[in-house]
Amino acid sequence: MLRLPKFQYLTPQNINDACKILADQGPAAMIVAGGTDIYPKMKRRQFLPKTLIGLRKIDDLDRISGSAKSGLTLGASATLTEVSSHSVVQESYAGLAKAAGAVSTPILRNMGTIGGNLCLDTRCNYYDQTHHWRQAIGWCMKAPSGKGWPVLQDSKLNQSGVPCRVAPGSSRCWAVSSTDSAPMLIALGAKLKLIGSKGERVISVKDLYNDDGMFYLSKAHDEILTEIQLPPSDGIKSTYWKLRRRESFDFPVLGVAVALKQAKDGTVEHAKVVLGGIGSCPFEMAEAQNILTGKRLTENQIEAASQSVFNPARPLDNTDFHLFYRKRMAPVYLKRALTELATMGSNV
Amino acid sequence: MFYTGAVGTAKTKGGLLESQKTLITLQINGERYEVAVTVNKTLLEILREDLDLTGTKHGCEVGECGTCTVLINDQPILSCLTLGVEIQGQKITTIEGLEQNGKLHPIQQAFIELQAAQCGYCTPGMLLSSKALLDENKNPSQDEIKEALSGNLCRCTGYWKIIEAVELTASRLGASKE
Amino acid sequence: MAKAKSEFSVIGKSLPRVDAGDKCTGRTKYADDLRLPRMVYGKILPSIHPHALIKKIDVSRAEKLPGVLGVITGRDLPIQFGIMPTSQDEHALALDRVRYVGEPVVAVAALDEETAEEALLLIDVQYEPLKAVMSLEDAINIKEPRIHDYGPEGNLHKIVSIDFGDVDGGFGEADHIREDVYFYQGNTHLPMEQHSAVASWNPSEEKMTIWSATQTPHYVHRALAKVLELPDHKIRVVAAPVGGGFGGKDDPFSHEICACKLSMLIGRPIKITLTREEVFYAHRGRHPVLMWVKTGVTKDGKITAMHFKSFLDGGAYGSYGPASIYYTGALQTVTYKIPNYRFQAIRAFTNKPACGPKRAHGTPQPRFAIERQLDRLAEDLKLDPIAIRQKNMTGPNHVTVNWLKINSNGSKECTEEVLKASGWKTKFGKLPKGKGIGFALSTYICGAGLPIYWNELPQSEVQIQVDRSGLVTAFSGAIDIGQGSNTVLASLVAEVLGLYQTDVSLVTADTDLTPIDLGTYSSRVTMMMGHAAIDAAMKVREPIFEAAAEEMDVSIEKLEARDRVIFDKENPENKLSFKDAAQLAEAKFGPIGAVGSYKPAPKIGQYKGSGVGPSPAYSFSTCVAEVDCDAETGEVKVEKIWIAHDIGRALNPLSVIGQVEGSVYMGLGEVLMEEQDFRKNLHKIPSLLDYKSLTFKEMPPVETILVETDEPNGPFGAKEAGQGPLSPVIPAVANAVYNALGIHIDEIPITPEKVLKALEEKKKGNPPRVGPKGIPSYNFPEPVKVEVPAEWKR
Numbered sequence A: 001m002l003r004l005p006k007f008q009y010l011t012p013q014n015i016n017d018a019c020k021i022l023a024d025q026g027p028a029a030m031i032v033a034g035g036t037d038i039y040p041k042m043k044r045r046q047f048l049p050k051t052l053i054g055l056r057k058i059d060d061l062d063r064i065s066g067s068a069k070s071g072l073t074l075g076a077s078a079t080l081t082e083v084s085s086h087s088v089v090q091e092s093y094a095g096l097a098k099a100a101g102a103v104s105t106p107i108l109r110n111m112g113t114i115g116g117n118l119c120l121d122t123r124c125n126y127y128d129q130t131h132h133w134r135q136a137i138g139w140c141m142k143a144p145s146g147k148g149w150p151v152l153q154d155s156k157l158n159q160s161g162v163p164c165r166v167a168p169g170s171s172r173c174w175a176v177s178s179t180d181s182a183p184m185l186i187a188l189g190a191k192l193k194l195i196g197s198k199g200e201r202v203i204s205v206k207d208l209y210n211d212d213g214m215f216y217l218s219k220a221h222d223e224i225l226t227e228i229q230l231p232p233s234d235g236i237k238s239t240y241w242k243l244r245r246r247e248s249f250d251f252p253v254l255g256v257a258v259a260l261k262q263a264k265d266g267t268v269e270h271a272k273v274v275l276g277g278i279g280s281c282p283f284e285m286a287e288a289q290n291i292l293t294g295k296r297l298t299e300n301q302i303e304a305a306s307q308s309v310f311n312p313a314r315p316l317d318n319t320d321f322h323l324f325y326r327k328r329m330a331p332v333y334l335k336r337a338l339t340e341l342a343t344m345g346s347n348v
Numbered sequence B: 001m002f003y004t005g006a007v008g009t010a011k012t013k014g015g016l017l018e019s020q021k022t023l024i025t026l027q028i029n030g031e032r033y034e035v036a037v038t039v040n041k042t043l044l045e046i047l048r049e050d051l052d053l054t055g056t057k058h059g060c061e062v063g064e065c066g067t068c069t070v071l072i073n074d075q076p077i078l079s080c081l082t083l084g085v086e087i088q089g090q091k092i093t094t095i096e097g098l099e100q101n102g103k104l105h106p107i108q109q110a111f112i113e114l115q116a117a118q119c120g121y122c123t124p125g126m127l128l129s130s131k132a133l134l135d136e137n138k139n140p141s142q143d144e145i146k147e148a149l150s151g152n153l154c155r156c157t158g159y160w161k162i163i164e165a166v167e168l169t170a171s172r173l174g175a176s177k178e
Numbered sequence C: 001m002a003k004a005k006s007e008f009s010v011i012g013k014s015l016p017r018v019d020a021g022d023k024c025t026g027r028t029k030y031a032d033d034l035r036l037p038r039m040v041y042g043k044i045l046p047s048i049h050p051h052a053l054i055k056k057i058d059v060s061r062a063e064k065l066p067g068v069l070g071v072i073t074g075r076d077l078p079i080q081f082g083i084m085p086t087s088q089d090e091h092a093l094a095l096d097r098v099r100y101v102g103e104p105v106v107a108v109a110a111l112d113e114e115t116a117e118e119a120l121l122l123i124d125v126q127y128e129p130l131k132a133v134m135s136l137e138d139a140i141n142i143k144e145p146r147i148h149d150y151g152p153e154g155n156l157h158k159i160v161s162i163d164f165g166d167v168d169g170g171f172g173e174a175d176h177i178r179e180d181v182y183f184y185q186g187n188t189h190l191p192m193e194q195h196s197a198v199a200s201w202n203p204s205e206e207k208m209t210i211w212s213a214t215q216t217p218h219y220v221h222r223a224l225a226k227v228l229e230l231p232d233h234k235i236r237v238v239a240a241p242v243g244g245g246f247g248g249k250d251d252p253f254s255h256e257i258c259a260c261k262l263s264m265l266i267g268r269p270i271k272i273t274l275t276r277e278e279v280f281y282a283h284r285g286r287h288p289v290l291m292w293v294k295t296g297v298t299k300d301g302k303i304t305a306m307h308f309k310s311f312l313d314g315g316a317y318g319s320y321g322p323a324s325i326y327y328t329g330a331l332q333t334v335t336y337k338i339p340n341y342r343f344q345a346i347r348a349f350t351n352k353p354a355c356g357p358k359r360a361h362g363t364p365q366p367r368f369a370i371e372r373q374l375d376r377l378a379e380d381l382k383l384d385p386i387a388i389r390q391k392n393m394t395g396p397n398h399v400t401v402n403w404l405k406i407n408s409n410g411s412k413e414c415t416e417e418v419l420k421a422s423g424w425k426t427k428f429g430k431l432p433k434g435k436g437i438g439f440a441l442s443t444y445i446c447g448a449g450l451p452i453y454w455n456e457l458p459q460s461e462v463q464i465q466v467d468r469s470g471l472v473t474a475f476s477g478a479i480d481i482g483q484g485s486n487t488v489l490a491s492l493v494a495e496v497l498g499l500y501q502t503d504v505s506l507v508t509a510d511t512d513l514t515p516i517d518l519g520t521y522s523s524r525v526t527m528m529m530g531h532a533a534i535d536a537a538m539k540v541r542e543p544i545f546e547a548a549a550e551e552m553d554v555s556i557e558k559l560e561a562r563d564r565v566i567f568d569k570e571n572p573e574n575k576l577s578f579k580d581a582a583q584l585a586e587a588k589f590g591p592i593g594a595v596g597s598y599k600p601a602p603k604i605g606q607y608k609g610s611g612v613g614p615s616p617a618y619s620f621s622t623c624v625a626e627v628d629c630d631a632e633t634g635e636v637k638v639e640k641i642w643i644a645h646d647i648g649r650a651l652n653p654l655s656v657i658g659q660v661e662g663s664v665y666m667g668l669g670e671v672l673m674e675e676q677d678f679r680k681n682l683h684k685i686p687s688l689l690d691y692k693s694l695t696f697k698e699m700p701p702v703e704t705i706l707v708e709t710d711e712p713n714g715p716f717g718a719k720e721a722g723q724g725p726l727s728p729v730i731p732a733v734a735n736a737v738y739n740a741l742g743i744h745i746d747e748i749p750i751t752p753e754k755v756l757k758a759l760e761e762k763k764k765g766n767p768p769r770v771g772p773k774g775i776p777s778y779n780f781p782e783p784v785k786v787e788v789p790a791e792w793k794r
């Protein structure tokens, strides 16, 4: 049986205490929310934190409040089941209900949180392997030994000299951002609140991410994600299309998130297209957005916007499916997503 | 300042002796169990190894099969990814608790009649996911059953007998209410 | 013995399985659920090299870790073992050389599993890496280093080259000849239960007891006796209920032997349970097979000759390989009359986990090839794909050109039934673009005619004991792995004795307590254990009936037993309860008990390799698959499967349907996604997440039709159901994809990538195909010419 390594488990009653432990202990301490990402990784010895900080004892961190009109606030500890089945999310942020509802399995969604989903470690099939497997392949840059994270502290330099196995000449890691909700939240223009030992700040979800497989989060180590703020839905239509081999269990190897606002005559006033699962962070597809904005959602427009994401989508061979297949599917999935929105009634 | 669940050793080396145990109280199948564990023990390990409730099975221990499913507050969760210390005071239901006073739950009866268990290894998890579904949805459609059970893998049955068993149970429970 | 169906009282009914109550309440104790007093835990250090010499192993640091009780290496277990007499090439722990990543090297016993695991990290193994042989091509081309020092040459394990009939003449008679190349990727069993064994050495008795998740306690017993150098009677192997096997628990395994050895060393019981990753390395799964098939046909579609070549990538050890290689050639002739047949094959060693017997052992691969090719031949000749098959199908009481004797044969009925149910006529060629329908036929053995170790002994024995309380206990070595053999045993005994299924208490799969059954493989259990059970039950019935006849004052021939009552058929009021009769019999004859046994006596050919293929009976299955293909994404959605299976007689119809549906499920996994894939010398994806198996959401509706043909050699006419129905699913889907999109995917699994690639080729005007380009150039030895059996008829 795979088992967890030993660690100290702390359950602070409030965020400030939690931040303080993180600040005091540095990378040796890690947050655990639902545990569905971190525990498997600890069992595979990808992470060996000395201290785990459980968020369960912190009141109200799982609260969902607000409305479509004023904007909805999702507590970071709300489970994916709670988010995807929430009536306001289903009605006014349909893409998010879809994205959160497409994560893994219903059982895992009962456990996994939206905050954990946003902070989900990047994935790579050279890295999400057991200690023995990674030893056999000779480790890789992201986890250059069997000692687990943290090894490199906050330096972005590859000090270990262990190469990336996917792109051996590369000086960075290309592990894949595999969160379903992040691309959708970015498309919806959501913000999030981070509380750290030095105070709190609100940033856009997009700004949470770096295009780097190892240092994929921009936040400071002692910053804790406490809530996600969805803007007023304001008639925005959204959807999420996910490529994966099976309709359950599997991570996205391409996620297409689209949010649109259309005028009464159908002209697109505002469009957001974000791709997940193809690189180390979610990518906003600026060209597609430009093509769509100011025009009606005609078949031609949809086709043109869809084709425009073929080039920017540059997956590597470290997930399920052939990388070229994933690239080819980006336009197809975008086309299907846009077509779905085009045929969907407005839900102002 | 804050509650320390327990202090395990920070070192990764060192065997049994170095780790400190903490006494936790679990409510399992309506009974209270006290057990001393190190914090890193998952519910799966505690059930199987400390409490001899071996009805809960395991196929991967990393969330990829659903074999270890149990109910917490009537919701299916994976016992392989849940710490014992995290769920004190919550209502835990395992396969051993599905039967009440020697009487089978209707879903168990249906699994038996329709041969929805072959090797039986996925069965405890399947039964618990099915029960949770039926508690929430008295009359699930086939698609709803597939969705609710899509976190449980089975290699023997081809799934249909399980779907039929859930349907049969729903119809029986519905009928008994009328 | 075979009664008309209306007379049966137990069999033919879909009664619940006898062990279902325990399985649905968590009571069933699988191997990993066992815990013995003072039990400790073992872990095994796996190799990190695909191919290397072991220079030095330093276990001193591990031994010093508090809580560690014992450490063993290959030196402690130097005797080789293997499942077949000709494949004694394994060591429980690698001795001097490792042959795949994941191969067991050192085993540790410790107070708990965590400590054992920690100890592994303290072991230093120095390796000298050798060139790794990772593919078939490698194995044929790389002569040195050799993975094993046996086999015909280089890295070849075994070569077959054999002719039945006049092959060149047959091709001469053909109006049309096709050659095609196919590849069937390897895949694995993926039982939900990870292998586990608990071993307990009793020093005062000098006796070993092991409880293991095994399909073959008898062969584990043999291997243990050999490697541990213990007398046979000092070993007791108990097969715990198996949480899924599918052939993956058919071999004796390293962890079983290591558990025993460690237990002997430390004098305490020990448990070793594999991790999921280790289960992938234990493997013995489906061989990747590259196939070339050349078939000659007359204008009207009659097969005149076939030349079949298969290249099996066997992995690092022999395992069942010597049988697997023949299975890729043996059953082609059972479905279709092939008058002249040449079979040539190579099994190669590669530095990967050993392949072996997965469900329908060695036969889905060639089935895929020939059923795909038949569709092509039909198209070439402008014939209907069903018509060309019907033209060549074998019938009942047929002897094949390679000496296999078929008795009952429901292939024609199965074909009719499945076509009718699926609405084939209204669909084939008439579905909208993107949708398609495909058909395939297959067959499987009902037990291998010969045991793995050739001998004259029975292959299955059952003992029955009747207690004066009326209790009947049946003892059998057969192990239920989920296929339902316990229920078969209870139902047959109950049928003969006129009891209820639940009246029969079972003791199974314990080499101390139960008479032998060779194991759960080759679909042999219902056939062989079934016969042995009926034999034993008839024998215990005799004294009971005799005593009853005397008491009831009727002649024994007039008696019948059902519903716990023995009665006069002509005057049912004259009756006696089974219990009373059993007591009278005990008073008259002493304790009532009997043993029954079964040994098949199939007529077999006298040529090398003739041991693979003969069986007391053959099951037949036909499948129609309907698919919906997305030409933009390449996704193949199987909309529905219709499957008809010739079961001989369904002893428990629901149980048979369960086996058929489970086979369909597994076949769909193989055709759509399952792959034992390697990259950079190691298993690419040894996890349940990345090795893709169908979830609830991918499983299409299945309509199962059971066809009963009353097999003269079967127990009450029954045949197998656990394996055969898997094979036709794969080519049926592949044929349906061709029907839907006009593309040939000649390589299993059919992934979206391959579909898109083939569509692209089609667009470019190239052959619309994805599949292997050719086969390695290899000069097979001159085929051995085998005389055609006298009974062979075209």
Ligand SMILES: Cc1cc2nc3c(=O)[nH]c(=O)nc-3n(C[C@H](O)[C@H](O)[C@H](O)COP(=O)(O)OP(=O)(O)OC[C@H]3O[C@@H](n4cnc5c(N)ncnc54)[C@H](O)[C@@H]3O)c2cc1C
Residues within 6 Å of the ligand: A030, A031, A032, A033, A034, A035, A036, A037, A038, A039, A040, A076, A077, A080, A102, A103, A104, A105, A108, A111, A112, A113, A114, A115, A116, A117, A118, A119, A120, A121, A178, A179, A180, A181, A223, A224, A225, A226, A249, A250, A251, A252, B062, B063, B064, C689
């Ligand atoms: C079999 C399987 C399939 C999966 N499939 C998918 C899938 O399809 N799509 C998908 O998106 N995910 C998938 N997941 C991953 C995971 O289940 C989800 O992403 C889940 O939402 C993670 O949330 P959690 O609360 O369990 O995270 P945790 O495991 O608790 O934490 C994840 C990471 O986030 C950090 N973290 C958690 N909360 C906070 C916070 N509030 N502030 C700062 N840092 C925090 C943790 O330190 C950790 O590094 C899958 C997991 C498994 C095991």
Ligand code: SF4
Residues within 6 Å of the ligand: A123, A124, A125, A126, A127, A140, A141, A142, A143, A163, A164, A165, A166, A167, A172, A173, A174, A175, A213, A318
């Ligand atoms: S992308 Fe490269 S460095 Fe990053 S996890 Fe994969 S192999 Fe390692």
Ligand code: FES
Residues within 6 Å of the ligand: B057, B058, B059, B060, B061, B062, B063, B064, B065, B066, B067, B068, B069, B078, B079, B080, B081
């Ligand atoms: S054991 Fe597989 S999900 Fe828990």
Ligand code: FES
Residues within 6 Å of the ligand: B116, B117, B118, B119, B120, B121, B122, B123, B153, B154, B155, B156, B157, C192, C243, C244, C482
């Ligand atoms: S019954 Fe065997 S895995 Fe489901």
